[in-house]
Amino acid sequence: MSERLQPGDTAPAFTLPDADGNEVSLADHKGRKVIVYFYPAALTPGCTKQACDFTDNLDVLAAAGYDVIGVSPDKPEKLAKFREKENLKVTLVGDPDKTVLESYGAFGEKKLYGKVVTGVIRSTIVVDEAGKVEHAFYNVKATGHVAKIIRDLGV
Numbered sequence: 001m002s003e004r005l006q007p008g009d010t011a012p013a014f015t016l017p018d019a020d021g022n023e024v025s026l027a028d029h030k031g032r033k034v035i036v037y038f039y040p041a042a043l044t045p046g047c048t049k050q051a052c053d054f055t056d057n058l059d060v061l062a063a064a065g066y067d068v069i070g071v072s073p074d075k076p077e078k079l080a081k082f083r084e085k086e087n088l089k090v091t092l093v094g095d096p097d098k099t100v101l102e103s104y105g106a107f108g109e110k111k112l113y114g115k116v117v118t119g120v121i122r123s124t125i126v127v128d129e130a131g132k133v134e135h136a137f138y139n140v141k142a143t144g145h146v147a148k149i150i151r152d153l154g155v
Helices: 045-056 058-063 076-086 099-103 145-153
Strands: 015-017 023-025 033-038 066-072 091-094 107-112 115-120 123-127 133-138
Touching (some): 015 091, 033 045, 045 058, 045 076, 045 145, 076 091, 099 107, 123 145
Parallel strands (some): 066 091
Antiparallel strands (some): 015 023
């Protein structure tokens, strides 16, 4: 079970392939705030709703200085299908070996329909311009989460 991040922690560095197989690094976004959100699987209803909400609010978030990166254990090919099917504008990266998910505390035991299972914990980490954790939200809901983040960040 990986440790959950707390505000003030240094966000773990990562470099992962995006939907086109290009490498995306957290370091590429230094000097901007980054919303890194972790979701269980592309092309599933809840994750689709969440990705569409981020896409719909991308301009608002970008204007406030935030970049958005979605991380799931999916391979780039599946992420590309997801992006095309749903017309997504957010950057989606794949973490098939779950190293980054674990380093962010977004993989471990969770309750699913009353059973304890091991999997991706839907989480959102807001990283500041210097690479420090500003907010860490765990066990978030797929629906309504983006609106809540926008409120919480005062965007």
